[in-house]
Each structure stands twice: as C-alpha cells, then as structure tokens.
Amino acid sequence: MTNTTDYQTFKDLLGDRFTQSPSDRALHGRSESYFDEMPPDAVAYVETVDEVEQIVKLCTAQRIPMIGWGTGTSLEAQAAAPHGGISIDFSRMNKVLNIDTSNMLVTVQPGITREALDIELRHTGLFFPVDPGANASIGGMASTRASGTTTVRYGTMRDNVKALQVVPASGKAIRTGSRAKKSSAGYDLTSLFVGAEGTLGLITELTLKLHPRPEAISAGIVAFPDMVNAVDAVIATIQMALPMARIEFVDPDAVRAFNAYSGTDIQERPQLLFELHGTETSVAQDAETFRDICDEYGGEEFQWSSKPDDRKILWTMRHNAHYAILASQPGARALVTDICVPIANLAQAIRETRDDIAQSGLRGPMLGHVGDGNFHTLLLIDPDQPDHIGIAQSLADRMAKRALALGGTCTGEHGIGMGKQKFMDQEHGAAWDMMGTIKTALDPNNLFNPGKLVRSR
Secondary structure, three states: OOOOOOOHHHHHHHHHHEEOOHHHHHHOOOOOOOOOOOOOOEEEEOOOHHHHHHHHHHHHHHOOOEEEEOOOOOOOOOOOOOOOOEEEEOOOOOOEEEEEOOOOEEEEOOOOEHHHHHHHHHHHOEEOOOOOOOOOEHHHHHHOOOOOOOHHHHOOHHHHEEEEEEEOOOOOOEEEEOOOOOOOOOOOHHHHHOOOOOOOOEEEEEEEEOEEOOOEEEEEEEEOOOHHHHHHHHHHHHHOOOOEEEEEEEOHHHHHHHHHHHOOOOOOOOEEEEEEEEOHHHHHHHHHHHHHHHHHOOOEEEEEEOOHHHHHHHHHHHHOHHHHHHHOOOOOEEEEEEEEOOHHHHHHHHHHHHHHHHHHOOOOOEEEEHHHOEEEEEEEEOOOOOOHHHHHHHHHHHHHHHHHHOOOEOOOOOOOOOOOHHHHHHHHOHHHHHHHHHHHHHOOOOOEOOOOOOOOO
C-alpha cells in the first residue's frame, strides 16, 4: 500500500472499527511462528457480510491486499502482512447462526472460537470434534484445513465443513455446498476454499457437521521403554481398527516440560496419551484391549479414568504443550514444525528425526497425533545464538524432505503460509502450478493474502 491510498472510504464505512493505530497493526502482524512481525497498514473490524463485501470492492478498486484474521494462532505466518494491506479481523463476527439438531449441523460466523462453539452446543447433546489444541477461530481452522488430537476418529476440517459463504474478488458473496449429506452437482468449491489459507476469498459463514456426545469417555496414559515401541503400539492399534478418539505421543523432553509447567509427576519416558468414546461397556472393553496391545510392546504404568476432572487435567496439560516447552527454556523462541507420513513409516520418521535433533545441539521436544501419522517438533532457539535459527531451519527442512521421501506430506495440519512454500514444488510438481492458475483465475490482482501458499508472482 502506498501513501496515496484513500483510507477515508474505509473510515466512512466502519468508523472507529477501521484503525491504523500502531498497537492494532502490531497485534495483527504477530503469530505463534518464528517469523518476525509483519504488520498490515490498517485493521478493519468487520461485523456483517455486507461490510466484508464492501471492503473487498474498495480494496479491489485501489489494489489493496486483504488478509483475513481470526485469532492469530497460525504457525506458518498465514495471517502476516508481508506486502502491507488491510487485516480484516473477524473476531466480532462470532455468532452461532443456526443449530440444526435434527440434521446434526451448525451454522456459524467465522470469528467464533472452537471453545466458544463447544459452550454453545453443550445443551444439544452434540459437539464439534476438530480440536487443534489452540483456541483458534473456526474460520481460521477451515482456512488452514486444521485437524488435531481427535482426527484419528472424527477427521479434519475437510471432513467436517459441509457448506460455506465466501466473498471472492467480485465482492459478491457466494455459497458453496449444501446441508445435504452428499452431492454430485458440479465442482466441490467447499473443498477448494477449505485449506486455501485465505488466498481465494474471505470466508464469512460455515455450516459444520456435528457428532453425538459420547455416552462414556475414558482417558489415560501409558509409558514405554523407547519411542519405537510406543509408535509400534499405535500402529498395531490402528491396524486392529480399535476406535481411538485420541492417541497422542510425547517424548521424554516434552514430559519434563509438562511436569515443570503443570506440576504433574509423569515418568520421563516416552508416553502415549489416549481417549476412548462409546458406551460404558465398549469403553471398558476397548481400554482393556488397548492395555493388551501396549503390554505386547513393553507398555508400563497403564492408567485410565472416566472421571471428567482426570480427563481435563490430562488434555489441558497436552494443549498447553507449546507454552510448557517454551517455559522450559526461558527466553527461547520456537520454530514449530510438523510432518505427516503413512502410519507404517511413522516409527522410521520419528527415529530419524530424533537422531537429527540429538546431533544438532538444539533441544527439540517431540509430540504428535500419531494415530494419523502426524507429529510435531518444537525446535528451541536461543536469540543470543545467531546460528540457532539456521540450525533449526535446517532440521525442519530435513523433516519435510524425509516425510516426502516416505510418501507423506511436508505439513499435516500447520499449513503452508510463507514457511513451507519451498516444499510445494517437490510435493505437488505441476499440480502446484495448477494451484497458481486457480489463484490467478479467482484473484487476478493477487490481493487475497498475497505471498502465501502458491508460487509468488
């Protein structure tokens, strides 16, 4: 954006909800990634679809970049503004518009957070299952095709978004998908926008698939002598089709951080955290079957509970992993990265990554949603050591290349943003160019979240 940009029309439209204050701009230039702050030139706090439509038309007329903003929890700088422009903040579009219990659907605005939606649904006996850990906005979760701890049973955002309202470059909202269970009517535009990271338009409404709240839930933890044994137990569990709702891996370094941060006393060994959903009888039976599997692979200290307080302690600890690991090395920054591989190759990927980290001189606690072949590392960087960022980036690059060599993907759930564009050609080849063709067709002026996901132009 240049100094000749006419902001007055935006101010006339939004009043005090359009701001160029340094604090607002700085807030919308940050994320939980390792990237430096990249603030927009202005921030627009929208409240209606009509306002979004008008902003898109104004930005198109003046060639101003537009970056959608939810809660700022992205890990690959998806909401940063490397080319300036306007950050369109959806935090005030945070309402539940309709709960359709008969069809097990809910329609929401994009700014509602995962936790707020769960509260709204509690009286219905239904819930929305996608749980990336962070209290992210639903619109942001759709834009990055988020998943998380419950993916192994309930799927990702791709599986749970039924329909969208999107404002594309024309400035006129369109609807994709329907409330029907299936359709063979034309291109699947819903899937096109889910995972597009805001590069094709701005999501203003989502219809989501809901699931019945389980009659019974149990959760627990089990220790293993080494990481390979733990992962082999997971592979055996998945191959037996045991209906795990969550099955998470944490390495000893992550366990130490958990203990210090949460006041727990977990053995500093590789651990699996798990959860089962079903009836009282099925949950008890599945827990015993899982115990037997773990015993075969050296599992010890098998503990499980159906008490809500026990489950809350366990998953709060897991969801606070990012902050616990940062707190374990005061002053450090983290390069957080993830990969996803076919489940049969998971043990190899984790073992080779662990060896890489051990030889690097950096700390890199590992944890992940191993039930679907996805794991994360938090590579801790000392800001006073100039070589640390280069070492961490090299480790992350080797992780991504390893995943691709094993038939996987450079990111299971963090997305591409700016950080992982370098791997798109290797992963997709000519299909990445096709993504660029779609981007050009739908956003010819390259105004929606420029510099992300597709090849730079």
